[in-house]
Amino acid sequence: MxxxxxxxxxxxxxxxxxxxxxxxEPAFEALYRSAKSRLVDAETLVEAMDEGGIDxxxxxxxxxxxxxxxxxxxxxxxxxxxxxxxxxxxMVCFDPTCPYALPExxxxxxxxxxxxxxxxxxxxxxxxxxxxxxEELAALCREKTAVLLVHANEPVGHIxxxxxxxxxxxxxxxxxRTRGVPLILAHWGGGLFFFERLKRETRxxxxxxxxxxxxxxxxxxxxxxxxxxxxxxxxxxxxxTDYPLLSVARYEREMADAGLDERERAxxxxxxxxxxxxxxxE
Numbered sequence: 049m050x051x052x053x054x055x056x057x058x059x060x061x062x063x064x065x066x067x068x069x070x071x072x073e074p075a076f077e078a079l080y081r082s083a084k085s086r087l088v089d090a091e092t093l094v095e096a097m098d099e100g101g102i103d104x105x106x107x108x109x110x111x112x113x114x115x116x117x118x119x120x121x122x123x124x125x126x127x128x129x130x131x132x133x134x135x136x137x138x139m140v141c142f143d144p145t146c147p148y149a150l151p152e153x154x155x156x157x158x159x160x161x162x163x164x165x166x167x168x169x170x171x172x173x174x175x176x177x178x179x180x181x182x183e184e185l186a187a188l189c190r191e192k193t194a195v196l197l198v199h200a201n202e203p204v205g206h207i208x209x210x211x212x213x214x215x216x217x218x219x220x221x222x223x224x225r226t227r228g229v230p231l232i233l234a235h236w237g238g239g240l241f242f243f244e245r246l247k248r249e250t251r252x253x254x255x256x257x258x259x260x261x262x263x264x265x266x267x268x269x270x271x272x273x274x275x276x277x278x279x280x281x282x283x284x285x286x287x288x289t290d291y292p293l294l295s296v297a298r299y300e301r302e303m304a305d306a307g308l309d310e311r312e313r314a315x316x317x318x319x320x321x322x323x324x325x326x327x328x329x330e
Contacts, residue, residue, distance in 0.1 A: 055108075075210070076112070096295065109122060118142040125141075126159050139165040168199035170211075200234055260285075261299055282308075
C-alpha cells in the first residue's frame with residue numbers, strides 16, 4: 049500500500065478566484081499570490097493518486113485566520129473524504145493561534161477527521177503562547193486518538209514563501225509538550241531528527257515524532273533519506289508529497305538515488321503510515 053500523508057485541496061470557489069481570499073489572510077496571499085502556485089480540488093487529487101499508484105492520501109486545507117474560511121474549507125475536505133471513501137483521510141486545518149481553533153478542531157474530529165493538520169504559524173509570534181495552544185490541541189488529539197501534523201522548516205538556507213521564523217528549539221519544545229500523541233513534523237521536521245544523535249533525553253523527547261518528506265527535493269539532497277533512516281529509523285519517516293507541489297515519482301527517484309533497500313522504501317512509502325492510521329499493512 050502506498051500512502052501520502054501530506055496533500056492540500058481547495059474548494060472550487062477558492063480555485064476560481066483566489067485573489068478574493070487574500071484579504072486579511074497574509075499567509076495565503078504570500079503562498080498563493082503567484083499563478084504558478086497550483087490549487088487543486090478533490091477530483092484532481094484522486095486523478096493524480098491513480099496516476100502515481102497512491103492508494104490513500106491524508107488531505108487538509110489551509111490554516112486560515114478567519115473562522116468562516118477554515119470551517120468552509122474543512123467541510124470541503126470532510127465532504128471529499130465521504131465522496132472518495134478509503135482514498136482520502138481528512139484532517140482539520142486552521143490557524144492554531146486563533147480563538148476559534150479548539151472548537152473547530154473538536155468539531156472536525158467529531159465529524160470524522162483523523163487528525164489536525166497541517167497546522168502552521170508562518171509569521172513571527174509569541175512562541176510560548178503558541179506552544180500553549182498546541183498543548184491544548186494535543187490534549188484533544190489524545191482524547192480523540194488523533195494525529196497531530198505541524199508545519200516545520202529548516203532554520204537556515206534560502207528564504208521562500210511560507211518559511212516560518214521559529215527555530216528548531218521551538219519544534220523540540222513542541223515535541224516535549226505533546227508526548228503521548230503521534231506528532232508528524234512536516235518537511236523533515238526542519239532537520240530536527242539530526243539531534244537524535246545526542247544522548248538519552250533527545251531520543252526520549254522525540255520518540256513519538258514522525259518526519260514527512262514534503263517538499264524534500266526543493267530543500268535537501270537525496271542523501272537525507274539515508275541520514276534519516278540511520279538516525280531516526282526507517283519506521284518514523286513518512287511519504288509526504290505536498291501535492292500539488294510535486295508528484296510522488298519525484299520522491300521515489302530520490303529514494304532510489306539515496307540507495308534505500310526495498311524494505312526501507314516500503315516502510316516510507318506506506319507501511320509506516322498504515323500502522324499510524326490503523327490501515328492494513330501489506
